[in-house]
Amino acid sequence: MEVQKGKRAAGGKPLKEKTTKAERRAIQEAQRAAKAAAKGEGSKASAAAATRVNPTSTGKSVKPDAQKKDNSAVTASEKKGADRQPDKDRKKETPHPRMQFDDENRVEKAKKRSVVKQTEARNRVELFRHLPQYEHGTRLLELESKFFKLESVHPAVYKVGLQFLAGEISGGNARCIAMLQAFQESIRDYSTPPEKALIRDLTTKINSYVSFLIECRPLSISMGNAIRFLKTQIANLPLNLSESEAKANLISDIERFINEKIIIADKVIVKHAVTKIRDGDVLLTYASSSAVEMMLVQAHELGKQFRVVIVDSRPKLEGQRLLRRLVGKGICCTYTHINAVSYVMHEATKVFLGASSVLSNGTVYSRVGTACVAMVAHQFRVPVLICCEAYKFHQRVQLDSICFNELGDPDVVSRDYTRKEINSLDGWANNENLQPLNLIYDATPSDYVSMIITDYGMVPPTSVPVIVREYCRDQLWL
Structure with missing residues (x-):
């Protein structure tokens, strides 16, 4: 027996009005008809919906206001998702996050998505099993053979990826500039597909390009900051801009980023660093840094004797x-290997080093060997000055170089190409007890750094969080 309207239950609470099965079915039919009408199936579906909304078996009818609300809600949701790519496609295009490569299931899935054929190294170091470790021998040839077959990757991005893999472009600034210029070329040639929004589709394209570059070589921290900047600029494009205007704005933003954050920043760093050089100084540097080289050349042109x-x-x-x-350039130089750094350090008056990144706790993330040189200089009471652009700063905290790092080709460690007669390690891959390790970066604690010279001025390592908080976040790359 149905409970009539207005009656109350035993607890004193009013009972809700009961909806019959026919009424519920009528509402569902109305919603389905509205979806069909929103997808453009014609006026027949909408006419059929109008006849189904008034059921005859119950004597009750669905209120027209409620019907309008249902239809408007469904139509709005359909319009909102009209330009949205299916979830499966979006997941395939987005660059996969940094993952643990000792997870066999995730590695197998990554191999299926990858463009570059990944062959895992046989003799892996147990402590670094979570990092990507691949044999470098066949990857370049296999990728070159696909140059004209990969339609999802723009030719400019493809070329840069080949250069990263072959080692033709190295260094944080050089790699970042090459990547951004390749993105500029791809944006110039981009055209929005029909029935898609430029912001979403272009972001998907950039994600696929980034995934390809990661397969060629893991991104540096500075490249990750530049990619976040570009994605932010794409997301903030005004909706009233035409496609040509939006593309011109993005190309201009990329050019501005290169000029202000890299080229002009290096000039400002050189201007600050030169003031720290005095006549008679012996300046020690490690490997090759573009900012340090510019500073040494500038000091020599100013007539300083060092x-x-x-x-x-x-x-x-x-x-x-x-x-x-x-x-x-006419500069007096002395050359030595890192095993003799403690012998030559007593002559040095200052140490100038480059950096791949500076983390928010003041740790300097740079090419492997930098930490060794900084620690020896600290022991000899020699000030260590780091030249680093602010766009390389990152809010991450890192205490060691094990959790996050990059592994290079282990074969180059076992061979000395300048002395081909030394071949005692040939065939090392067949020996399971031999595990060569070629680390790319190391982490220098802030205790061993005297000063960081950046485009915002000369600051101690303890002031790095201030720059990250006050400047970098405002520039939209953190």
């Missing part, structure tokens, strides 16, 4: 190229 000690290490031997360039 000598440079270049400390280098295998396998890249970047200091040799720096040595040739400085000697060509």
Whole structure:
């Protein structure tokens, strides 16, 4: 027996009006008809919906106001999701986050999505199993063979990825500029597909390009900051702009980022760093940093008398190229390897080093060997000055170089290409007890850093969080 309207239950609370099955079915039919009408299936579906809304078996009818609300809500949701890509497609295009490579299931899934054929190294170091470790021998040839087959990757981005993989472009600033210029080319050639929004589709394209670059070589922290800046600029594009105007704005934003945050920032760093050089100084530097090189050349052009000690290490031997360039400019130089750094440190009056990034706790993240040089200089009471652009700062805190790092080709560690007669480690991959390790970066604690020279001025390591909080977040890359 149905409870009539107005009656109360035993507890004194009024009972809700009971809806019959026919009424519920009528409401569902109305919503389905509204969805069909929103998708453009024609006026027949809407006419059929109008006849289904008034059921005859109950004597009750659905109120027209409620029907309008249901239809408007469904139509609004359909319009909102009309330009949205399906979840599966979006998940495939978005760059996968930094993952633990000792998780076999996730590694297998990543291999299926990858464009570059990934062959895992056989002799892996147990402490670094969570980092990507691949054999570098066949990857470049396999990727070059797909140059004209990959339609999802723009040719400019593809070329930059090949150069990253081959090692033709190295260094934080050089890699970041090359990546941003490739994005500029891809944006110039971009056209919005029909029935899609520029903001969402272009973001998806950039995500796919980033995923490809990560497969070629893991991104540096500075490149990640630049990508976040570009995505923020895309998301903040005004909706009333035409496609050509939006593309012009993005290209201009990228050009402004390169000029202000890299080129002009280096000039400001050089201007500050030169003031720390006095006549008769012996300046020690490690490997090769573009900012440090510009500072040394500028000081020499100003007529300051000093000598440079270049400390280098295998396998890249970047200091040799720096040595040739400085000697060509007429600067007096001394060259040595890192195993002799404690012997030459007593001559140095200042140490100038570059950085891949500076973290919010003052830790300097740079090429492997930097921490060793900084610690030796600290022991000899020699001030250590770090030259680093502010766009490389990051709010992350890192206490070691194990959790986050990059592994290079272990084969270059076992070979000395300058002395081909030494081949005692040939065939090392067949020996399970031999595990060569080629780390790319290390972390220098802030205790061993005297000053950080940046485009916002010369600051101690303890002031890095202030720059990150007050400046970097306002610039939209953190």
